[in-house]
Amino acid sequence: MKPTVTLSTLILLTACSAPIDQVSGVASDDLCSALQKGSVAENSTMINGEEVTMDSVYGELTKRELNPYEKGCFGSQKKAIEYQKRQEKIVAEALNY
Incomplete structure (x- = not known):
């Protein structure tokens, strides 16, 4: 019997696999800008000189x-699609676990 993966389980898995980021006090426009500058492949961007995950910003x-x-935070449709596909892949892998 396959285990059931719920959204809360998926969020927990993502949170446990990512470094703790301090993005809660950052202005929304700065967060949006960080997604534009970040690397989807590396799941990494910079805010105030600190490396954070794009997942935490999102x-x-x-x-x-x-x-x-x-809001157009990714800066281009190509980058937005790349990020969405990355997220879909993570969900698919979690569901196939």
């Missing part, structure tokens, strides 16, 4: 009820 924006895709 998560903080969605926690603030801002949609990074609608």
